[in-house]
Amino acid sequence: MRSERFEKGDSVLKIILIYITLGIFCAISVYPVLNILSISLRPASTVFSTSLKIIPDNATFDNYINAFLKYDLSKWLLNSLIISSLSAFFGVILSVTAGYAFSRFEFLGKKVGLSMLLVTQMFPATMTLLPLYIMLIHYRLSNSFLGLVIVYISTTIPFNIWILKGYFDTIPKSLEESAYVDGANITISFYKITLPLAAPAIALSALFSFMGAWSEYIVARVIITASDKLTLPIGLTNMMGQFTTDWGIYSAAALITAVPVMIIFICLSKYLVGGLTLGSVKG
């Protein structure tokens, strides 16, 4: 029995030690999430308590309701939804043909182009944020959704091109070539044959662009200052005052924001790792 479920030759002691070690790491990794869960369930009178219980005494959902009543959480949710959807849409539309070109065609500067795309991933956020910010002010695009989307897609496009190129590489060329023999031109074969086959990769890069924009704070804080245009991250972080923070409501709102993204992320994580390492090993 044991030899099938565990490695051969492991003693019971070794197995127990492995479980204890993993248990400690799991506790450290999960505790902060449990911590906000616990605070979000506390009644307002005991938000500041020194108890370490996960489910507090007199647990209530008041904070979740108050997050919508006392703050503009629904407005922030809507704004974030619009901005993230736009970033995902443009981030993919603008990179899909380039990903195809990098995968299928030979042209001058292909290698340089690909490594330039990697170099853009090395820029610190401030590198393009500062000039873009000044440019946006010039064109009166600060405090607009369009301005924020522009900054977001400037980082997602290079990343998406890499991911999509990697996926196009795995689609056999023979399908397109037989279409050419049948008289299709390159545009038709791309739209009718390759693009539908690449649907999973396209969905994946759209989702990652969406989640990136959904969770972005550092850029949004600079571009958006008008109170009716705040996105979730700015709204949430504004709750964090310098001296006092409404921790109960903040925690509830943070969980409302984070849990959907976390679930999607955990389901998709294995694709992301595969794509990243595959891409960089090949490059």
Next chain:
Amino acid sequence: MELKTLQNKKQNRTGHSRNMAQTRWTPFFFLLPSLIVLCFIVLYPLFYEFWISFRNVTLLNLKSGKYPYIGFQNYIQILTDPLFYKTLLRTLVWTAINVFFHITFGLFLAILLNRKLPGKSIIRVLLILPWAIPQYIGAITWRGMFNIEYGAINILLTKFFGPNAAIPWLSDPKWSFIAAIITNIWLGIPFMMMTCLGGLQSIPQEFYEAADTDGASGWQKFKNITLPLLKPVITPAAVLGTVWTFNMISVIYVITYGAETEEAQILVSLVYKKAFSYFRYGYSAALSVIIFLILMSFSSIFIKSQKLED
């Protein structure tokens, strides 16, 4: 014509066959949409940044669009200020400590998870949580846990080591820096763990079986099989990790939010603060350019050393 011969040369060298339906301009049309957009929102801003770094841009003249040329003054101001060197040193310490712990813990956990172990898929999901949670929420949560009176960490410390063990995490810049490092290590382990796990799973089991028949010890197997075969996976991940950690603003920003000194900042968070809290845009642009040069030299040294090894 010249373009074509160059292409042919390249094909001969790399041995790729040309796409059947490709004409001279096809790649160009396919690249055009992203090329135009990237020129406007990446390339042009970069040149613009170099341009501003030689000018005096502050909140006062930001909207006017007239920025007086001041030569290298921004650069001189930065390079003669001890703050720059202190922050640079702190950034290097920050990057080294973070990347070291990301890789060691990540690899360690990946090796444990690569064994036959009932319940390991649940353990993997639990271990991946810090990566799944939006970064700023993770950071704010840790900030709450570092609270001097009600934070979970000080409560634990005082429970175990008595009432004097509480640490002023957020008010003392030295401790804030350590708090930021702890937070960022927590955030970064899952990425390395998953990357290493992917690499470990691609190592054929036969190697280990052969080593077993030769009577190799666990450590020998790790040193002679696992590490060398994992290197092509770990190296790019480590380079990416180094650059990401070097550029990590949000953790430092959230943990040191409201602090009056710059003694817990790293270079990028200093740029961010100088630009968007003190409105010194020209100065920040120059500092950005310096950071860019540091990162570029790091990555080109890395690429060169890679080529030498091949």
